[in-house]
Amino acid sequence: MFARQATKTARSGIRSVGVRPISQYVAKASVTVELGKQIYVREGLAPPAVSDFQKVYSDLYKKAFEFSGNPKASADQLINFTKSSSKDELLRYGAYFIQIIGLFSLGEIIGRRQVVGYPSFGPKEHHH
Numbered sequence: 001m002f003a004r005q006a007t008k009t010a011r012s013g014i015r016s017v018g019v020r021p022i023s024q025y026v027a028k029a030s031v032t033v034e035l036g037k038q039i040y041v042r043e044g045l046a047p048p049a050v051s052d053f054q055k056v057y058s059d060l061y062k063k064a065f066e067f068s069g070n071p072k073a074s075a076d077q078l079i080n081f082t083k084s085s086s087k088d089e090l091l092r093y094g095a096y097f098i099q100i101i102g103l104f105s106l107g108e109i110i111g112r113r114q115v116v117g118y119p120s121f122g123p124k125e126h127h128h
């Protein structure tokens with residue numbers, strides 16, 4: 001890609017702005033990797049064990065099975081949880097919910113490549 005761009009600019013005599021040598025990107029990537037390694041060691045991070053995955057998915061399966069068997073009891077549990085929670089906990093969970101909605105919306109905007117609606121790539125319709 002860079003070679004094609006360089007030959008095009010050399011032929012046309014126009015100086016390309018914004019094209020950087022690949023070595024700059026490699027240097028930045030290697031610094032990022034080394035920094036990540038240091039953080040990994042210093043914080044004592046480790047990937048989850050297989051047993052952790054099994055526990056999470058088995059609990060998730062059990063909860064889904066309980067909900068499908070008796071959705072009213074699950075709804076009652078949710079209501080009791082909200083009643084027994086403190087104001088600070090509810091505000092924290094509300095903030096998490098807003099963040100999740102915001103990230104979802106941002107992903108939608110990036111995916112559509114525009115803020116409102118979807119782009120139309122086909123032929124334009126003529127209104128009579």
